[in-house]
Amino acid sequence: MPTPSMEDYIEIIYKLIEEKGYARVSDIAEMLAVHPSSVTKMVQKLDHEGYLIYEKYRGLILTSKGKKIGKTLVYRHDLLEQLLRMIGVKEENIYIDVEGIEHHLSWDSIDRIGDLVQLFEENPKILTELKGIQNKNEELNN
Amino acid sequence: MPTPSMEDYIEIIYKLIEEKGYARVSDIAEMLAVHPSSVTKMVQKLDHEGYLIYEKYRGLILTSKGKKIGKTLVYRHDLLEQLLRMIGVKEENIYIDVEGIEHHLSWDSIDRIGDLVQLFEENPKILTELKGIQNKNEELNN
DNA sequence: TTATTTTGTTATACGATACAAAAATTATAT
DNA sequence: ATATAATTTTTGTATCGTATAACAAAATAA
Numbered sequence: 366m367p368t369p370s371m372e373d374y375i376e377i378i379y380k381l382i383e384e385k386g387y388a389r390v391s392d393i394a395e396m397l398a399v400h401p402s403s404v405t406k407m408v409q410k411l412d413h414e415g416y417l418i419y420e421k422y423r424g425l426i427l428t429s430k431g432k433k434i435g436k437t438l439v440y441r442h443d444l445l446e447q448l449l450r451m452i453g454v455k456e457e458n459i460y461i462d463v464e465g466i467e468h469h470l471s472w473d474s475i476d477r478i479g480d481l482v483q484l485f486e487e488n489p490k491i492l493t494e495l496k497g498i499q500n501k502n503e504e505l506n507n
Numbered sequence: 508m509p510t511p512s513m514e515d516y517i518e519i520i521y522k523l524i525e526e527k528g529y530a531r532v533s534d535i536a537e538m539l540a541v542h543p544s545s546v547t548k549m550v551q552k553l554d555h556e557g558y559l560i561y562e563k564y565r566g567l568i569l570t571s572k573g574k575k576i577g578k579t580l581v582y583r584h585d586l587l588e589q590l591l592r593m594i595g596v597k598e599e600n601i602y603i604d605v606e607g608i609e610h611h612l613s614w615d616s617i618d619r620i621g622d623l624v625q626l627f628e629e630n631p632k633i634l635t636e637l638k639g640i641q642n643k644n645e646e647l648n649n
Numbered sequence: 650t651t652a653t654t655t656t657g658t659t660a661t662a663c664g665a666t667a668c669a670a671a672a673a674t675t676a677t678a679t
Numbered sequence: 680a681t682a683t684a685a686t687t688t689t690t691g692t693a694t695c696g697t698a699t700a701a702c703a704a705a706a707t708a709a
Contacts, residue, residue: 458613465611471600480641
């Protein structure tokens with residue numbers, strides 16, 4: 366099992382490859398706001414553990430194991446972003462919060478959240494009601 | 508600002524004091540599933556940072572700062588438990604998941620989740636609909 | 650091609666957290 | 680009151696992820 370930090374890297378690497386076709390150390394470092402040396406170290410670890418193949422100074426590719434995990438990590442991340450957005454969390458908080466919690470939820474919870482998001486999508490009225498409650502609470506706090 | 512780990516300790520200490528009147532090192536260690544030596548070290552740190560007053564071999568009490576934070580941490584924990592329970596996460600996963608995520612949510616997210624829980628309480632029908640979706644999805648997975 | 654800039658790597662150190670074993674303190678039982 | 684047990688503390692060690700600084704390689708410009 367990858368650690369939370371390893372998951373961060375795999376997720377970002379998967380996304381970078383998906384979007385740009387490759388993932389360079391400097392890109393990964395920038396996305397995760399860490400130093401390039403930290404990236405090199407982690408990438409070596411991920412290589413050892415079979416999530417990717419790393420050729421130093423040249424680049425890296427995900428193994429099938431890495432790709433599979435990366436895909437589910439991105440799905441999970443997007444799902445959580447969707448939920449927070451739906452319930453009205455401010456954009457500026459969404460990424461950080463998801464980043465924090467995504468590694469700490471069981472797949473049971475993720476699946477239940479999936480159901481919840483589906484419910485909201487099928488019944489947008491519910492979110493309208495939620496807005497109503499929020500406005501009411503808003504007033505009470507003044 | 509306390510780190511996630513510090514929050515864990517403050518929360519458990521607050522709860523222990525609330526429930527039993529005092530919090531001993533061994534109790535804290537047991538609740539958090541760490542070794543007593545780790546508790547001692549953290550408690551010393553929490554003392555230095557003004558969350559509690561610690562007299563070695565004797566005991567500890569929360570400062571007003573510690574109490575205030577402890578209270579909000581317990582509220583947050585309970586709210587998250589409530590949400591996961593409502594959406595049908597299995598009991599055996601709830602505590603661990605909450606334990607993992609509680610330290611990583613902004614108060615914006617917590618407040619929005621508060622609204623959501625309130626909505627569910629006021630309109631239990633929504634949760635019935637959710638159950639419906641879950642049963643449907645259940646079948647699809649067979 | 651050679652010099653320069655950019656990018657990536659290594660070695661080392663640090664901060665936070667935890668464990669294990671030994672030492673110290675306190676509590677309990679006789 | 681003293682021996683024993685239970686609890687707590689100290690010390691040393693380990694792990695994990697990150698940062699700094701010195702170095703190496705590759706890309707780019709002249």
